Amino acid sequence: MDRETDLDILARTELFRALPREALDEVRRSSSRKRVGKGDVLFHQDEPVSTLYIVVVGRLRALQTTAEGNQVIIRYLGPGEIAGYAALDDSATYPGTVAAVDDSHVIGLSKGAIRRLLERFPQVALNALSVLGNRYRETQLRLRELSTESVERRLARTILRLGSQAGRRTAHGIEIAFPLSRQDLAEMAGTTLHTVSRTLSGWEKDGLVMSGRRRVILCRPEALTVIAETAP
Amino acid sequence: MDRETDLDILARTELFRALPREALDEVRRSSSRKRVGKGDVLFHQDEPVSTLYIVVVGRLRALQTTAEGNQVIIRYLGPGEIAGYAALDDSATYPGTVAAVDDSHVIGLSKGAIRRLLERFPQVALNALSVLGNRYRETQLRLRELSTESVERRLARTILRLGSQAGRRTAHGIEIAFPLSRQDLAEMAGTTLHTVSRTLSGWEKDGLVMSGRRRVILCRPEALTVIAETAP
DNA sequence: CGGCTACTTGACCAGATTCAACTCTTGTGG
DNA sequence: CCACAAGAGTTGAATCTGGTCAAGTAGCCG
Numbered sequence: 268m269d270r271e272t273d274l275d276i277l278a279r280t281e282l283f284r285a286l287p288r289e290a291l292d293e294v295r296r297s298s299s300r301k302r303v304g305k306g307d308v309l310f311h312q313d314e315p316v317s318t319l320y321i322v323v324v325g326r327l328r329a330l331q332t333t334a335e336g337n338q339v340i341i342r343y344l345g346p347g348e349i350a351g352y353a354a355l356d357d358s359a360t361y362p363g364t365v366a367a368v369d370d371s372h373v374i375g376l377s378k379g380a381i382r383r384l385l386e387r388f389p390q391v392a393l394n395a396l397s398v399l400g401n402r403y404r405e406t407q408l409r410l411r412e413l414s415t416e417s418v419e420r421r422l423a424r425t426i427l428r429l430g431s432q433a434g435r436r437t438a439h440g441i442e443i444a445f446p447l448s449r450q451d452l453a454e455m456a457g458t459t460l461h462t463v464s465r466t467l468s469g470w471e472k473d474g475l476v477m478s479g480r481r482r483v484i485l486c487r488p489e490a491l492t493v494i495a496e497t498a499p
Numbered sequence: 500m501d502r503e504t505d506l507d508i509l510a511r512t513e514l515f516r517a518l519p520r521e522a523l524d525e526v527r528r529s530s531s532r533k534r535v536g537k538g539d540v541l542f543h544q545d546e547p548v549s550t551l552y553i554v555v556v557g558r559l560r561a562l563q564t565t566a567e568g569n570q571v572i573i574r575y576l577g578p579g580e581i582a583g584y585a586a587l588d589d590s591a592t593y594p595g596t597v598a599a600v601d602d603s604h605v606i607g608l609s610k611g612a613i614r615r616l617l618e619r620f621p622q623v624a625l626n627a628l629s630v631l632g633n634r635y636r637e638t639q640l641r642l643r644e645l646s647t648e649s650v651e652r653r654l655a656r657t658i659l660r661l662g663s664q665a666g667r668r669t670a671h672g673i674e675i676a677f678p679l680s681r682q683d684l685a686e687m688a689g690t691t692l693h694t695v696s697r698t699l700s701g702w703e704k705d706g707l708v709m710s711g712r713r714r715v716i717l718c719r720p721e722a723l724t725v726i727a728e729t730a731p
Numbered sequence: 732c733g734g735c736t737a738c739t740t741g742a743c744c745a746g747a748t749t750c751a752a753c754t755c756t757t758g759t760g761g
Numbered sequence: 762c763c764a765c766a767a768g769a770g771t772t773g774a775a776t777c778t779g780g781t782c783a784a785g786t787a788g789c790c791g
Contacts, residue, residue, distance in 0.1 A: 333643060334728075337646075339642065339647065341639060353632070356625075356628040356633070357629065386625070389621070392621065392627075393617065393618070396588040396617070396624065396627055397589065399588070399632055400588030401590075407573060407594060410638060410642050411565060411569075414569075414645065414686075415569040418747070449771095454646075457642075458747075458748085459747080459749085461770095464769095465772075468771070479769095479770090480757080481769075496566070498567050649778080680736090680738085681739095690779075691779080692737090693740090694778095697739080699738095700740085711738085712787085
């Protein structure tokens, strides 16, 4: 593990930005790197909370499963973001499951280490508040969309969002840079894979997107934005 | 303003519990009480953040309005809870509007005062994390319900939740202790006032609830729980 | 009272889910 | 290396939940 690099990486994460050098050193000392392969689970819903993870490279996703077995994707996590926020507010169990959707690297910190950092360095706590505040607002927004907007609109918003947080420029447009099935999109937009498939087929015919097996490319994002912002 | 009483009240709020006496004094010094009449607005969506409020008595509600003018009720706030969490994570504008649904008393603290408290007393920051964490989880749960459950189920959950957080025992059952219209329920459950009206009428016929103009009484909560937990 | 707001209910309609059948990829093991 | 099973996607048809439209009633306040 390269010490210099690790400090640089930590300094750029949402949780440990703007820390004094001393604090950053302390973080590094209490953390450990870990590789997670595609599909590997970091922790399961309802398991006791032990660790907070920081994504270094790759992409993970947080999802929740209902009593009936339905899944809802809470969010995708990329470099610099945290997985396991339950360790921040000292809640007993993880509210969801986090698994890698691509080979990834994470840094793990024990619940105890996080507590110590929060109490000792106010900036860590302020950063943590900002992380939770942002996620809370993000979820409120989705709630609002889900209550008031059509499936097509929600789906347009969903892929635009994914494009902006994990998009890669290609010859045909912005490609969402991790495997993403119809089912995944359905679990994010609150619909079924059938409706997603039909909608994407329609958009593909109009040249708005290109999509295939677990792949989505946004060819005309502006046109999708129009859909995302047009009632009904 | 009674100083002793105020300290006691503060010590029982979600944000200022478990503080050392010194911190509590500091909070009291930087805070000021305020009355808000039924219908009065504490702050508006998109307004710059200036103040964080703590509910002392009464009931407020937080809601968001979409570009098309649809409203979504984020939550109702009762004694001990905070309004204006945006002041905690230093975000620029309020994400929603908060207004009183009954005559209420609140304690206000300026954004600056909150910042100082957060930096100086780690326990305040830990409490704040727990507040935001709980709200985030609560919203995730609603998101999950909205994506996967029928209107009837969501409505049952909604009134059960309101009953448990603001219920008052009466001769006929648990009455939700503040004015609550069909429209309000619709904006919480993600549906229309028509569907709410039809559903409540049905339940009333079966003796599960009694309801009238802005009033709801849960006569048979157990039966509602069954509805809330039965697919589809 | 008169007017406003809340509520109710019927009729109709449509967006979206469900059911079902089929195709296309991919990757695994014989 | 090929075969074939499993996974992913497509699409039509039927269905239905819940929203929209419309019209009217009941309760409340000035």
